Amino acid sequence: MSDNFKEESLQYHRARNEFDTNGKIGTLITKPCDTEKELSMAYSPGVAYPCLEIEKDINTAYDYTNKGNLVAVISDGTAVLGLGDIGHLAGKPVMEGKAVLFKTFANVDAVDIELNVKEPEKIIETVAAIADTFGGINLEDIKAPKCFEIEEKLKEICDVPVFHDDQHGTAVITTAGLINVLEMTGKPVEDLKVVVIGAGASGIACAKMYKQLGVKNITMLDSKGVIHSGRTDLNKYKQEFAFDTPDRTLDDAIKGADMVLGLSGPDLISAEQVKTMAESPIIFACANPIPEIMPPVAKEARPDVIMGTGRSDFPNQVNNVLGFPQIFRGALDVRATKITEGMKMAAAKALAALAKEPVPEHVKKAHGRENMEFGPEYIIPSPFDRRVLVWVASAVAQAAIEDGVARIDPASFNVEEYKTKLQRLADHLDGKI
Structure with missing residues (x-):
């Protein structure tokens, strides 16, 4: 890459004005807090009511908090992209970037957590202790072979999906x-x-x-x-x-x-x-x-x-953004406790099926290609195709129901209605609504 691109990238990560912050992510407040009443509901005394509901039934945390749309992106910085073991804090821009992709491609809120420990047992203990705050755990850039042990143990311990995206x-x-x-x-x-x-x-x-x-x-x-x-x-x-x-x-x-x-x-x-x-x-x-x-x-x-x-300038890019945001979207929406082998295979089959569908014009334009159709030059959908969200998330959610790892009542889940909801979300993310 050119020196100019390096400088542009560095500036991209810095504040652009006096009201901006450094880095790529921040906090989005989803409820108004502009009046005395709203203040009292946001915090004391009104906040006590949801607290007491959760005390009675811990699953209502999905109803009264952001747990159901919140993922932790967790790394120890030992296998960062192609950079290797550069340290937990040096890996933070990557983890923030992962949070950006979660939000951009699936409207999932994500928080990056960089651990200043490298021993597998300490990582397992730390992540297990905080897991209930989140609807899912995305492990990232943890070197092999310890990443296998960490994921295996956390999947046993945690009551939310644990997914090592590098794998x-x-x-x-x-x-x-x-x-x-x-x-x-x-x-x-x-x-x-x-x-x-x-x-x-x-x-x-x-x-x-x-x-x-x-x-x-x-x-x-x-x-x-x-x-x-x-x-x-x-x-x-x-x-x-x-x-x-x-x-x-x-x-x-x-x-x-x-x-x-x-x-x-x-x-x-x-x-x-x-x-x-x-x-x-x-x-x-x-x-x-x-x-x-x-x-x-x-x-x-x-x-x-x-x-x-893995490059965007050649056909058939193997880009993980085709997977992890949509897989978590589907898992979160049925309040899954795990991401199963069946859910992963459902995601793969959904991507394969979507590649056979006619490619929208805006996707062709994004790639600068006049012809994009199923064949040797197009066996994997484009990351710019918003239908990936609909096809993959719905397939994953359906597989979670079938595999018995969803917390929601299976009788209440209608996959066609869910696809319609996902399409509205995709349109919203595209700025159409």
């Missing part, structure tokens, strides 16, 4: 793309050979979701090469993907592969390696800002390749 967001979106490629190519999912480069939080979560979809043959690589059953240096999360194979390098593993998922670093996949892949290969090269292989290089090597990256 599951990428998994949901690439699974959506994979579903559509399988349909386009006619390849049976059980015959697929998948290679995952990168055995961190995202790589392992993606591989688990592909297995849930029905993929049986997954070869995973870390910085030392192929993860296989002969290695003795694997943590328990990598061991799940260790099997008996003669493959030791990416050269070995990529031969005949139907799909490669890159969650590692720049320029790790060569054109020669792409040439050895199976017919109609799919490559999700998600390293940012430089992917494992640039799309023009991959397409020159294999014109039949179906390509996705």
